[in-house]
Amino acid sequence: MSTPDTGAPYDADAQVHLGVFYPGIGPQTVWEDAKAPDQVSPETFLRVAQTLERGLFDAFFLGDGQRVRENRGAALATDIAGRPDAITQLSALAGVTSRIGLVATQNTTYSLPVDLVRRLGSLDVLSDGRAGWNIVTTDNAWTGENFRRGGWLPHEHRYERATELVELAKEYWVAWSLADVATDARQDSWLPADRSAVIARHSDLLHATAISTVPSSKQGRPVLFQAGDSVGGRDLAARHADVVFSANNEFDAAVAYARDLRARLSAHGRSTDSLRILPGVTVIIGDTPEDADEKARWLRENAYNPHRAIAFLEHYWGQDLSAYDPDGPLPDIDPIDGELDPSRGTLAIADRTGKLDQITQWRALAAEKGLSIRQLVLEVAPNSRYLAGTAGQIADRWAYWVRHRVVDGFNVNPYHLQDSIDDLVDRLVPELQERGVYRTEYTTETLRDHLRLPAV
Numbered sequence: 001m002s003t004p005d006t007g008a009p010y011d012a013d014a015q016v017h018l019g020v021f022y023p024g025i026g027p028q029t030v031w032e033d034a035k036a037p038d039q040v041s042p043e044t045f046l047r048v049a050q051t052l053e054r055g056l057f058d059a060f061f062l063g064d065g066q067r068v069r070e071n072r073g074a075a076l077a078t079d080i081a082g083r084p085d086a087i088t089q090l091s092a093l094a095g096v097t098s099r100i101g102l103v104a105t106q107n108t109t110y111s112l113p114v115d116l117v118r119r120l121g122s123l124d125v126l127s128d129g130r131a132g133w134n135i136v137t138t139d140n141a142w143t144g145e146n147f148r149r150g151g152w153l154p155h156e157h158r159y160e161r162a163t164e165l166v167e168l169a170k171e172y173w174v175a176w177s178l179a180d181v182a183t184d185a186r187q188d189s190w191l192p193a194d195r196s197a198v199i200a201r202h203s204d205l206l207h208a209t210a211i212s213t214v215p216s217s218k219q220g221r222p223v224l225f226q227a228g229d230s231v232g233g234r235d236l237a238a239r240h241a242d243v244v245f246s247a248n249n250e251f252d253a254a255v256a257y258a259r260d261l262r263a264r265l266s267a268h269g270r271s272t273d274s275l276r277i278l279p280g281v282t283v284i285i286g287d288t289p290e291d292a293d294e295k296a297r298w299l300r301e302n303a304y305n306p307h308r309a310i311a312f313l314e315h316y317w318g319q320d321l322s323a324y325d326p327d328g329p330l331p332d333i334d335p336i337d338g339e340l341d342p343s344r345g346t347l348a349i350a351d352r353t354g355k356l357d358q359i360t361q362w363r364a365l366a367a368e369k370g371l372s373i374r375q376l377v378l379e380v381a382p383n384s385r386y387l388a389g390t391a392g393q394i395a396d397r398w399a400y401w402v403r404h405r406v407v408d409g410f411n412v413n414p415y416h417l418q419d420s421i422d423d424l425v426d427r428l429v430p431e432l433q434e435r436g437v438y439r440t441e442y443t444t445e446t447l448r449d450h451l452r453l454p455a456v
């Protein structure tokens, strides 16, 4: 096999960095199973975080979604079922874990800047330098309707606001440290003036004036993850992120992505080693390759059962499609705008065209491959592709990927809140350790150091 051009040299000592990304209980997670634990109880998360810490994981992180999406007056069948706020949840875990990084997804489009930055800085200080922020711009107008401003901001402005917010955050978190606090109570102020300067940003998209209320943490500031794959997203990552949570987990796409991102890093004057690339992936471990494939087949069919397959299409067609046979051809009617319209999901004016283009593409794919509604959904729905194999096969593959710098590790989406996490820790981790690509103990304390990132 030829050496992939990833924009970084081969590294025989490269290590696999691992996170678990838990988006919340949705179609990709088996929650009907009797053994599946409750998705909001503190005991569930305590057990998951402690298992991952036993497995020496770099990070546990939570997705964010601030509104339940609807379908014909009920919760959309393919959406996440219930999702408490990530910072609140991770703050609870900070007290019962000691090493694992705690990463909260929070959106930059709707959040109030100083409030968000202050809460993330607080998690970082209270966890002793283990916090991360998964920066998302959030692509749906439903979320916007929760907020005073309503569904707002087209795509390009979302990244402008995100950049301004991140720049504010970076100033806010390192404004002062505990070492700056006066020990002599007779001094005029408990902070020197140059450490309590007003941090201000005023633009069409963001207004904020702040003096930081939280000291810098043991790792300086929270580690910045960025999730979003457009040019705007990649540029934000290249300018400011420490880690990208990428969606490119197929080999050729991952190689091209690594090369592109590293070129962007260089263009922004950053070293290609200052950013970690961790794509999301669902891992299915079997006793044999056939066993893993069989599990994957079952999971995929469970995730998009006939009912959910129709619900998935209704989201695009904007209307009731319950009369259509999931094992039959795609609807031949045109989509309409309405309650289920994904233009409420993406905010762009041109969405109606985008939606029609999408449907045209699906029709072509279904015609080419002879796919029914359900087969098409299994082909195109997010997270419906899995990495299935024995633990040894997956470890071999990952060792190759990290040494060739295609990625620096993975964010694994658990398909079962406990079983798939046990498999990672008890079956995959020992195989990675045997190949010398995974730590055998924590030798570092902060998330930044676990990830071998440059100091702030």
Ligand SMILES: Cc1cc2nc3c(=O)[nH]c(=O)nc-3n(C[C@H](O)[C@H](O)[C@H](O)COP(=O)(O)O)c2cc1C
Pocket (backbone or CB within 6 Å): 023, 062, 063, 064, 065, 105, 107, 135, 136, 137, 138, 139, 227, 228, 229, 230, 231, 232, 233, 234, 245, 246, 247, 280
């Ligand atoms: C791997 C990944 C994970 C994401 N997780 C979330 C999430 O938990 N909550 C959220 O609101 N948006 C999430 N997003 C959506 C992004 O914030 C963004 O809105 C979307 O990807 C559109 O931006 P883009 O065109 O730059 O990709 C995620 C995106 C990616 C690629």
